Every structure is written in C-alpha cells, then in structure tokens.
Amino acid sequence: MGRTVRIAARCSEPNAPCPVCGTMSERVHSRYVRRLADTAVGAQVTAIDLLVRRFVCGNTNCAKRTFAEQVDRLTFRYGRRTVTLQRLLERLALDLGGQAGSRMAEHLAVPISASTLLRQIHRLEVPGVPAVEVLGVDEFAFRRGRTFGTILIDMHTRRPVDVLPDHTSDTFAAWLREHPHVKLICRDRGGSFADGAQRALPGVPQVADRWHLLDNLATAVERAVRRHRGCLRPLQPPVPDSEPAPETSAQQRVRDRWAEIRALRERGLQIQTISARLGLDRKTVRRYYHAAQVDSLLQIRIGGSSVLDPYKTYLTARWEEGCGNAEILREEIHARGYRGGRKTVRRFLNSLAERRGPVPGPQPPLKVGDVVRWIVGRPENQSETARQSLKDLCDRCEHTQQVSRLARDFTAMLRRREGHQLTDWLTRADDSQIKExxxxxxxxxxxxxxxxxxxxxxxxxxxxEGNVTRIKLLKRQSYGRAGFALLRRRILLAN
Structure with a gap:
C-alpha cells in the first residue's frame, strides 16, 4: 500500500492459557483486530493487522474473567509492536541514545521519536547486583571537575554491576555493607575508596592499580628532571678548523711584486735603480725592499680602513657560535659604539661564509617529556638514538643518572610483579637525596x-578504566542532558 506493507493475519490455535492461573480455555468471548508495527520489509514500513480472540477463563477461582490470546515471539501484553521490533528499538536506545537512535531508526524504516526511545530505556528492568568476589571501583565525572559518580565492576566478567551517585567514602562503604561477599577490591590511588573499604570491610585486601603507580612515578621523574633542565642542553661539538681562504688577486700581486724586488735586491741594485726600472714610487719600493717576509706586507689592508674593523673580531666569534643574522649583530655592535649600517655587517658575514663555509647552529636542548618517556618507558621499545641520548645525558648529569636508575628499577619491579622488592627500593629512594x-x-x-x-x-x-571510557561515550551521546537514572540504566544495560 504505497510505502507501507500491511499483513493481515489471524491466530490458528484452538485454545489459549490464562495469563493469571494458566488454565487453558477454548471458549471465545469476542474477537478484535490488533495492529502491530513490525521491522521493515524491503525498506518499507511494515504493519500487521492481527485478528485475535478474547477467551473466557474457565477457572471460577481466577480473578481474571476474560483475557486476550498472545502469540509466542510475536506479541506481548499491551504492546503495539512485535517482539522483534521492540528489542530492536531497545538496542537502538541503549547503544545510541535518543536523537542518534531516532535518526538510525529512520534509515531502518521504523520511524520513532527520541523521547519514545528514551521511554523504552526507563521501562527496562535493571538486573540485581550479582555476588561479586573481585570488585573494581573508580570515579567518573558527571560534570568535569565538579560532580562525580562511582562505577563498580565485576573483575571476572569485566561488566558493570552498579553505579553510585557520588564518589564519597560514605556511599561506597554503605554499598559494601550491603554486599559483604566482596573478597578483593581493585582501585586507584584515591583516598576515598580506600577509606570506605577499610571502614566497611576492614579485612578485605585492596589492590592499587599499576597504571596509576606508573603515572605517579612519571610525575615525580618529570619534576626531578625539570629541576636539572640545565643539563638537557647537549655538549656542542667543536667547530672544525676551516681551510685557509684563497688569496685574492691583490694579495697575489703583492706577493709577485715582493719576489721581483727581492730578486733585484739580491743582485745588488739600489732602491733608486729599482724604482726607475719598475716604474714604481720610491716609497713603495722602499717598503718592499726592507720587508724580510711577504706576510708583513699582506697584513696591511689593501684599500684603506673600515668603520667595522674594531668589531670584526666580535662578529667573527658570534658567527662561529651560529648567529648569522645581520640585523641582530648590528644591534649588538651598535651598543658597543658601531655607527654603520646593516649592509656593511651583511657584506662582512658573506665574506666569512665564502671563506669558511656555513657554521652549523647549536643543537637544541632535550625535551623534558622525551627524557621522562625514555626513563619510564620500556627500553626494548626505544630507538637507538633515544637510548644514546639518554646515556649521554646520564654521563654529564649524575642527578639524572641516579633518577634514571631508581625509576627503571621501579618499573622493572612493576612489570615483573616483584612486590617483595618494594621495601628495599623505598630505602634506596630515601638514601638518594632526590626529594621528588x-x-x-x-x-x-x-x-x-x-x-x-x-x-x-x-x-x-x-x-x-575501559568502562569509564565507555561512560564518556554514553554521556556525549546524550549531549550532557542525561539524568543519573537514565545514565545508570544505559551503563548497566548497554553492551
């Protein structure tokens, strides 16, 4: 019928049992048509027009005079849907919530509103708390940082058994008194659960979670490493000696001229004769004539002096440290009395780069988070570079070396579950003088x-912790508007 599939059906059984006393009856009182919504057929809305009979109960002592027959696995009392559709909608409501479940139901051709889906959750029966021997407990936030609840887990089945409206020790202790069958309690490092368990069941052992122990250790290691963060800067490798710069054409002319005048001098010629033969000024010839080595002539600047000369030594040192920014260096030497421009500084830096090549910048310091991860993490899962970096850091910082040794001993004890060594480790930690x-x-x-x-x-x-993560998902599906009663049902009943 258009976009709807209609199925007409009737019951064929000759009798039906009374829902109160169970007496079978064949006496028909009346008939009526019962319309039931069913799951989609061919992506179309499906309805069943079921002709049912009302029987008269033959037991005179029964309080029920007449009753309607029910079809096994198809109908239930006062239901306007089939059993299959009802279970489908309950799963949509539990797993997706109101709005998301309603949108999914549209795709399944079983339109239903979000409010109706939520009512299906409230109609479900919450199972009782089973006999839990090993109990897991942790808190979760209804509103982050403000209001909290408590989730209780059966550690054997890993399923939640109950949800408490707060995370106080009084509420937890009251729950334990009502369920004295608990033999072991797994918890985090929080004090409220430890206090509640001690007051309600003083003889029951408690187990602190290993992940929280590792997290507390990582926090202490981070503070200890950060206190010596000056050691995180690696030693800078020495700058290799640069090759001597090639001679310029002017320097080569000076060297050739000195060799020529030196040869004429050895032949016994005087300054006046050499000046006339080479066509040079007598002062120039005299300077070359009396120079014992050509290096003394090369040290003389060809082309005059520069305003940058008093600062070249400083600029060369800063350039070798890795600073090649002309503007920054100009500001630095400006404070020392330099009055020239940035281009002059830039040209000098370019000449240094041409003669000596680029200078690598200083290596950045190690990050505190990386060092903590190298210390606390599993050594077999770390790269060779990470292991070498940690070794170099421990070689130059005795404090970090001691922190690393103690922290790794604790993590090894934790992963191997060697709790009998804890007392010795605590004594070593006290003797280490590392306050963290x-x-x-x-x-x-x-x-x-x-x-x-x-x-x-x-x-x-x-x-x-896995169930706490699941609770966060259930909360977000309800957009933060789910009350405690609805959220508790979804936590306990959803898969």
Missing part, C-alpha cells in the same frame, strides 16, 4: 599494603 622520589616513596608508604598487592597480584584496574 622521596616524596613519591612517602606516598607509597601511606598505602603500602595496596601498593605491594598491586606489584604482586595480576589484578589491575584496566577493565575499570
């Missing part, structure tokens, strides 16, 4: 039993 690691060690002593269990047992809060 001493603070970290003092924090471990305050929760020593749970930390030791976390470094020994295989339990950790990974499944709990």
């Amino acid at each position: 690691l001493q603070t970290f060690a003092n924090g471990l002593r305050k929760d020593l039993a749970a930390v030791t269990a976390g470094l020994t047992l295989h339990w950790n809060s990974g499944p709990v």
Whole structure:
C-alpha cells in the first residue's frame, strides 16, 4: 500500500492459557483486530493487522474473567509492536541514545521519536547486583571537575554491576555493607575508596592499580628532571678548523711584486735603480725592499680602513657560535659604539661564509617529556638514538643518572610483579637525596599494603578504566542532558 506493507493475519490455535492461573480455555468471548508495527520489509514500513480472540477463563477461582490470546515471539501484553521490533528499538536506545537512535531508526524504516526511545530505556528492568568476589571501583565525572559518580565492576566478567551517585567514602562503604561477599577490591590511588573499604570491610585486601603507580612515578621523574633542565642542553661539538681562504688577486700581486724586488735586491741594485726600472714610487719600493717576509706586507689592508674593523673580531666569534643574522649583530655592535649600517655587517658575514663555509647552529636542548618517556618507558621499545641520548645525558648529569636508575628499577619491579622488592627500593629512594622520589616513596608508604598487592597480584584496574571510557561515550551521546537514572540504566544495560 504505497510505502507501507500491511499483513493481515489471524491466530490458528484452538485454545489459549490464562495469563493469571494458566488454565487453558477454548471458549471465545469476542474477537478484535490488533495492529502491530513490525521491522521493515524491503525498506518499507511494515504493519500487521492481527485478528485475535478474547477467551473466557474457565477457572471460577481466577480473578481474571476474560483475557486476550498472545502469540509466542510475536506479541506481548499491551504492546503495539512485535517482539522483534521492540528489542530492536531497545538496542537502538541503549547503544545510541535518543536523537542518534531516532535518526538510525529512520534509515531502518521504523520511524520513532527520541523521547519514545528514551521511554523504552526507563521501562527496562535493571538486573540485581550479582555476588561479586573481585570488585573494581573508580570515579567518573558527571560534570568535569565538579560532580562525580562511582562505577563498580565485576573483575571476572569485566561488566558493570552498579553505579553510585557520588564518589564519597560514605556511599561506597554503605554499598559494601550491603554486599559483604566482596573478597578483593581493585582501585586507584584515591583516598576515598580506600577509606570506605577499610571502614566497611576492614579485612578485605585492596589492590592499587599499576597504571596509576606508573603515572605517579612519571610525575615525580618529570619534576626531578625539570629541576636539572640545565643539563638537557647537549655538549656542542667543536667547530672544525676551516681551510685557509684563497688569496685574492691583490694579495697575489703583492706577493709577485715582493719576489721581483727581492730578486733585484739580491743582485745588488739600489732602491733608486729599482724604482726607475719598475716604474714604481720610491716609497713603495722602499717598503718592499726592507720587508724580510711577504706576510708583513699582506697584513696591511689593501684599500684603506673600515668603520667595522674594531668589531670584526666580535662578529667573527658570534658567527662561529651560529648567529648569522645581520640585523641582530648590528644591534649588538651598535651598543658597543658601531655607527654603520646593516649592509656593511651583511657584506662582512658573506665574506666569512665564502671563506669558511656555513657554521652549523647549536643543537637544541632535550625535551623534558622525551627524557621522562625514555626513563619510564620500556627500553626494548626505544630507538637507538633515544637510548644514546639518554646515556649521554646520564654521563654529564649524575642527578639524572641516579633518577634514571631508581625509576627503571621501579618499573622493572612493576612489570615483573616483584612486590617483595618494594621495601628495599623505598630505602634506596630515601638514601638518594632526590626529594621528588622521596616524596613519591612517602606516598607509597601511606598505602603500602595496596601498593605491594598491586606489584604482586595480576589484578589491575584496566577493565575499570575501559568502562569509564565507555561512560564518556554514553554521556556525549546524550549531549550532557542525561539524568543519573537514565545514565545508570544505559551503563548497566548497554553492551
């Protein structure tokens, strides 16, 4: 019928059981047509016009006088949809929420509003809390940084068993008193859950999460490395001696003229005779005549002096340090008395580059985050460059070397679950005189039993963190407007 598929059907069973007493009845009281919405057929809206009968209950002691027959796996009491469609809409509501579920239902040719989908969630029955032996607990934010709730996980099934409206120790302790079957509690380093568990079940062991221990260690290492960040700048390699610059044509003429005059002098000719033979001024001939070495003549500037001469030594040193910006160098020598222009400085820098070649700039300092990752991370997953950089840093900084040794010993103990070595490590941390690691060690002593269990047992809060991530997705699907009752149902019932 246009864009709709209509199916006419009727029940064929001769009798039906009473929903109250279960008595089978064949006595028909009346008939009526019941219209049921069903899943789409050929991407078209589908409806079933089902002719059902109303029977009379034959049990005189039953409170039900008449009842309508139900079709197994097709209808349910007071339902205007088939069982298949009802389950489909419930999954859409639980997995996608109101608005997203409504949009998906349009594509499935089962149009439904967002409010109706949310009502399907509220009609679902929340299962009771099972007997949990190993409990995982963590907090999550209803509103980031302001209001928080608590998620409780069965560590065997990795499924949530309950959601609490806050993250206080009183609420958690009250829940534990109602469920005394808990034998082990996996938690983070938060104090509220530790206090609540201690008050409600004082003899139950607690396990601190290894990821949080590693994160606390990384924070302490970062502060320790940052305190010695001056050591992060690598040693600069020595600048190789540059090759002597080639002689200019003027210098070559000076060298040839000195050799010529020197040869005439050795033949016994005087200055006046040499001047007349070469056509040179007597003063010029005299200077070459009395010069014992040609280098003394080459040191004399050909072409006159420059206003930049007093600053060339400084500019050469700065250029070798890696600064080749003419404007910056002009400002520096301007403060020293230079009154020339930037172009003069630029020409001098160009001449240095032509004679000596480009000078590599200084290597940048190491980043604190990279150093922390090299220290705390797995050595087998690091590149050879990272390992060499960390080794060079430890060679020139004894403080970082000590931090790296202690931190790597702790991470090895954590990954191998060798909790029996924790006491020795705490003593070494106190003797190291590194205040950041001493603070970290003092924090471990305050929760020593749970930390030791976390470094020994295989339990950790990974499944709990995964469920917290899933809660964030469910919250965002509701655009932050989901109340606690609706969010709790989605957390417990959604896959």
